[in-house]
Amino acid sequence: MTRLERALKRGKVTEEINLLARYEHTIPETILNNVISGEIAVCKSDVRNIKPVAIGKGLRIKVNANIGTSSDASSIEEEVEKAHTAIEYGADMIMDLSTGGDIPEIRKRILDSVDVPVGTVPIYETALWAAKNSKGMVHMTSDDIFRVIDEQLAQGVDFITVHCGVTQAVVERLIEQGRLTDIVSRGGAFIVEWMLYNKKENPLYVEFDRLLEIAKKYDATLSLGDGIRPGCLADATDRAQISELIVLGELVDRSQSAGVQVIVEGPGHVPINQIETNIKIMKDLCNNAPFYVLGPLVTDGSAGYDHITAAIGGAVAGMSGADFICYVTPAEHLCLPSKEDVKLGVIAARIAAHAADIARGWTGAREWDDNMSEARKNLDWEKMYELNIDPEHARKLRSANLPNDDKLCTMCGEFCAVNKIGNILGVTRKE
Ligand code: SF4
Known part of the structure; x- marks a missing residue:
């Protein structure tokens, strides 16, 4: 039984909820009721013995730091050090986005060396595996996708980004309307390339129940990714973005009905005056599920300083209701971040989150x-x-x-x- 199923069935305050209430300076019943309504997600799978982290309504805004290798830079030691740096400067969670070197080994080393929840984007590993073993990522099968998801969760990953809302209808809308920067999500690009080549629907959407079963097995949290997120101000809040969000809202319903905790990912690049609208639309369409934003970046012209640009957006997003902020480092749009970039990214995101916590009246802020x-x-x-x-x-x-x-x-x-x-x-x- 998952944590959500137990809360729904028994409606009782557990030791874990008591602990979370202490961290959050609130009463346990608030956490319990918001877990039941899906407005809080507690990130921690059944596999590793770590401190759970709760995200959502009435809680301190949490900060995530993305680390991980690329095809051009793949030192395990450096990525483990970056994970430690991120935690030292206050990141609540880590995402391992490795796309180079021995990906399962890198993940294992990170999982073994941190005691915070760890997230991944399993389609990266699947696509790279298929590129190596199946003569191209467009030849990956749904069995490959779900096998990797299962392997990653069995290894101890607590939450996974899954781009289930990138459907054929959403992609058609994007192509029809046109965009300045088309698709900037790596996972979204992998899925769309596969869909266009195979002329088939997104397997993560078609077999969503299969995904739910795997998530349930480990009590992992789904982070519904926005593969169609705007990659520039000109594309923000367009029809393609909102079409995907409507699908994500439906998948939030299905996840919560199945007893699987879910959070929803959001943009991206958004003019500052559109951030509040974005948060409100998302919350309305997705049952007030916890909202996880990447930035958002409020201008496109500040590469080298995008940790600042994202912190401005993150503060406004947090004040407007976003619950979880993914940091952006000064290396964004330029190169793989260094340890120093990770530090600066975490600090900037924490400042944004704290400023928003004050505005939201979080007790203790x-x-x-x-x-x-x-x-x-x-x-x-x-x-x-x-x-x-x-x-x-x-x-x-x-x-x-x-x-x-x-x-x-x-x-x-x-x-x-x-x-x-x-x-x-x-x-x-x-x-
Ligand atoms: S007021 Fe005093 S402490 Fe503050 S900046 Fe000026 S010299 Fe420094």
């Missing part, structure tokens, strides 16, 4: 800021470093440019307003 403000008022530099999102970086910047009076900083020097007013109003300055 403001405490951090208020403590920092108190430390600033007291000119308590050690406390400020400790509370900073990146203490090491803050310490390094200040130490490189110390003021004459080391209780202040070089920004305003002797004209430090905090010090002046603190003295006038009698606030005790930390020595």
Whole structure:
């Protein structure tokens, strides 16, 4: 029986729900009721003994970091290090998107070395396996697709992105309407290439019940991927994107009826004024299932700084109701991210998530800021470093440019307003 089936059948608070309620500063009944309604998904399959992470209504917004090899760069050690860096800087989950080297071995190493939920996009491994063993990825069979999904979940993967909503009707609509950047999702591109070559419907859609059975076996969460997500501002919120979302909404119904937890993935590249609409449409069409956004990027011209562009979009998306933010690194659109890129991506996404948590009134979100403000008022530099999102970086910047009076900083020097007013109003300055 899955976690969702147990919650539906017994309606009882479990040890796991108590634990999650403590993490989230809420009462266990809130978690239980929202798991039952499908508005919260608890990510943790039955295979690994890790800390569960809950995503959804009323909870802290979670951050995911994508790591993984490519066909041009495939060091297992580096990817494991990136996973550790992502977690060190606060990522709640990791996705292994490897497409180069020994993919099952890389995944095993990552699964063995982290205690957070891990996600994958199984179609990558299937397509690469078929390219090697079946004379081309267009020759992969549905048995190949479901075999790899089963293998990955058996290995301990907690959630999988599956592009089930890329149907023939959706692809026809996309081709008919035209697009500036067509398809930018790797998984979406694999599926569409297969469908057009074989002139057949998407196996992940046709055999969705088979997918549900496999997910149930491990109590894994489905992340319904948006293979038709817009890859530029010009394509955002178009008919093709919304057509796929309508299909995903239907699949949310089917997943939840089958006792399988589900989250829904969203764009992508979206003008800032369309983000709220996107979240509202998604929530309305998908029974308020947890929404997982990649960014979204709010401008197309900032490669090298796309962690910032995505954080702007992520903050607006979170404020509008998105529950889970996938980081974007400075390497987006340019190359495979380095360890430093992973760090910067996680920090940017965490800032976005935290800003949105404050706006959503998540209990405990403001405490951090208020403590920092108190430390600033007291000119308590050690406390400020400790509370900073990146203490090491803050310490390094200040130490490189110390003021004459080391209780202040070089920004305003002797004209430090905090010090002046603190003295006038009698606030005790930390020595
Ligand atoms: S010198 Fe200026 S920036 Fe630095 S602590 Fe004082 S008021 Fe703040």
